[in-house]
Amino acid sequence: AQSVAQPEDQVNVAEGNPLTVKCTYSVSGNPYLFWYVQYPNRGLQFLLKYITGDNLVKGSYGFEAEFNKSQTSFHLKKPSALVSDSALYFCAVRDSRRDDKIIFGKGTRLHILP
């Protein structure tokens, strides 16, 4: 069965510093991987996805994520954090071999400290 884990409930980063939000996954086939962000009192917004090709994927708001097949990871990164990046971030995975549902992680709350 497919699964996704976000090992950190919360990540604190000083403004201007690089940030990383971790995600690991498990699927039987090749993964389709996604990151979503949720701002307070709002629905989820799509940030980026990995389907195939380059392991480094660039997305919205300056975010990027690196797909690492050997470590089954898809960590979200940004070179320089902004206070406005403070939000709840969700990693999600779908097995490419099956017409299956998308599984979401439990989310990581990112706090950017001014």
Place this chain on the structure above:
Amino acid sequence: KAGVTQTPRYLIKTRGQQVTLSCSPISGHRSVSWYQQTPGQGLQFLFEYFSETQRNKGNFPGRFSGRQFSNSRSEMNVSTLELGDSALYLCASSPGLAGAQSYEQYFGPGTRLTVT
């Protein structure tokens, strides 16, 4: 294009009652998925509908049901409400066609259900 809309945005019900939530997907999208979001459990998948057919189902009791209409609008119903059903219910739409592009989901703002 208009985004995904969900109605109502807020709802308060008492235990034992039933509730129906509505979702209108982005125009042209044929797939609608429903999720339950709670602080402790994150996003849990309820079900996915595509062209009026349930394509996938999560691990929720039979009290949770849904349907999709020919215009792709979807409803979910929860019968015999329990306190634990209090949550934010999110609807997401996607094109739903075969291929990777179809898996990008667009979420509505959610319906906040409180069961007392």
